[in-house]
Amino acid sequence: GGSAPxxxxxxxxxxxxxxxxxxxxxxxxxxxxxxxxxxxxxxxSDEKEASKMREDMRLNDGMIGLKGEVGDLKGEVGELKGEMKDLKGEATDIKRRLTGLQEEMSDVRDDVRAILAAL
Structure with a gap:
């Protein structure tokens, strides 16, 4: 206080x-x-600011964690897509085999008819 004497x-x-x-x-x-x-x-005010910064850092860490999880999920989705492609490939192979079997059955029927006709 600048009081005069x-x-x-x-x-x-x-x-x-x-x-x-x-x-x-x-x-x-x-x-x-x-x-x-x-x-x-x-x-x-400084403490509130520091607290907010700490909270922001926690949120940031949380976001980094979430990004990691999202990355993992994307990886898993990629793997599932790969597995789906494999399954589609297998389904296509199965369809081809079925078509082949149907053709063989048709041939067998023709053979049976021919044998029956020959009797």
């Missing part, structure tokens, strides 16, 4: 001087309290 004025009563000293001390004290309040507000 008090020069007691002999024309003032002791009570008036004491009152003036009291006012100035209270003024200094209030100024100190306000400075402390400003400091505490700033500290609280």
């Amino acid at each position: 008090i020069d007691p004025d002999p024309s003032q009563s002791a009570a008036t001087v004491m009152d003036r000293i009291g006012q100035e001390l209270i003024g200094d004290h209030l100024e100190t309290i306000q400075k402390m309040q400003t400091y505490l507000d700033q500290k609280h």
